[in-house]
Amino acid sequence: MDKKKAVDDTEPGPTPSWPVDRFGFIKPEQGSSPDGISKSTSVHERERERDERRLRKWRKMIGVGGSDWKHYVRRNPHVVKRRIRKGIPDRLRGLVWQLISGSRDLLLMNPGVYETLVIYETSASELEIIRDISRTFPSHIFFQQRHGPGQRSLYNVLKAYSVYDRDVGYVQGMGFLAGLLLLYMSEEDAFWLLVALLKGAVHAPMEGLYQAGLPLVQQYLYQFEKLVLEHMPKLGQHFIEEMINPSMYASQWFITVFSYSFPFHLTVRVWDVFLYEGIKVVFQVGLALLRFCHDELVKLPFEKLLHAFRNFPEEATDPDVLLPLAFTFKVSSHLEELEKEYQKRLEGSNASTSTKRSQPLKLKTMSRIASRAFGNSTNNSEK
């Protein structure tokens, strides 16, 4: 079934020493990756000192292995929010992501579950997952090696999830979420973070992004279009005249939470905030991208617009520029209204289906869901 075998015997064995950027992506030839910009050594020095200072603060804040985290968040939620918006130190990112997403709790409540899903269960999606493995972050050193540790972990996490939730199974796009997580944490941790996001440990569940009909993608796109019209009426109108539908540029923003075809240094900063503050951040970042390029975009015709969406200028993808701009958009209450409006329209057009309100699950019920899903799958599987 391995159709590519015939052509990829050039695949290297041990990892060769390609030039990679600080995140492990192989640099394009004479590439000018964002962190490759030549800066004077004094600027570098100052940045390094700032990073060290931040790291010390963060270490103090979370305690050993995250032991002080909950306590600190309860006492100083605003400090935490501010610091996260400035960026989580890369060295602590994996741990902090698990703390803020609620995945660490899921892991502790479900010992042994991941292992069982990986080792003893079979998934109907296995072939589909395999076909996509080498097409997920193909330019990252960790995922490059055929059947290497990166590809194996990615496969395991995706397979485990497809067993854990057989209704969702595996959907293209999930690989980018899992791949991103695996760059910062172990397989099992990445799996539980995926569960926390999709099943809604802290924020509203996002599994609707991947369910049949992609209901949540449709809803987010509806909300996004309305927000654009409200915050940038001229641009929103221009999109309508040019027949630009948000699905043409924003569906991948939502489906992969900016982890697909997006500058990685920005992706991780978006994720810092997204995991803490929720999906509204994706809307805010999307709006900020459009706002940043607004005066250019309103002049462009259909085709050039589509090109522009793929090629945002480098200044626009600087997280220290884009994120502050993103936070100027106040969207929370409007998002709620638009969700209700959208659900009403759905019910109007399809009276028979009742859509459930998406509320975050309480962590307590999570473990039950885990064991139930797990129990079902055991019954279904035929070894």
Added chain:
Amino acid sequence: MAANAGNKIRNAKLVLLGDVGAGKSSLVLRFVKGQFVEFQESTIGAAFFSQTLAVNDETVKFEIWDTAGQERYHSLAPMYYRGAAAAIVVYDITNPASFTRAKKWVQELQAQGNSSTVVALAGNKADLLETRQVQIEEAKTYAQENGLFFMETSAKTAINVNDIFYEIAKRLIQGQPAQNPQAGMVLSQRPNERLVSSSSCCS
């Protein structure tokens, strides 16, 4: 609509449909950029490209929508094939399931009922002859029965890639409905419409 006015530019919306990993994105990248990468990142949602082709004294400008192949993304597809002047339905000659899926796409396009859409069937990965599983005759017969034109292509070696787009461009100019190549009637040729018709299904 004879081609009398020299150097007309005609916009044509073209959509690529087909199974996961059949090589839709690779075909487009070969055609648009002349490139090929072994491990092409999966397409999430859809991607847009454009490329012009000169055919005799006319120029066809393709506005190409490359779609995600997975079944789950099906609900997004109609937006891209509606109003398309042409479609390339792609399968992988080493994967029979992808051929089955291609037939489903053809059916769906036919059910849409736009008889002026030029539909091409591309049997991609034609360089992988040793692992071929879909016989060329089978695909040819199917294409004939359904009024498609058919080519085996290889995005990797570039075989037939420009040719398939060129052939589409030619047919668009001739205004020949693909479903009925023998018919001498020329259907009305609208300037490319990006119209997304309202109503009509999809969950």
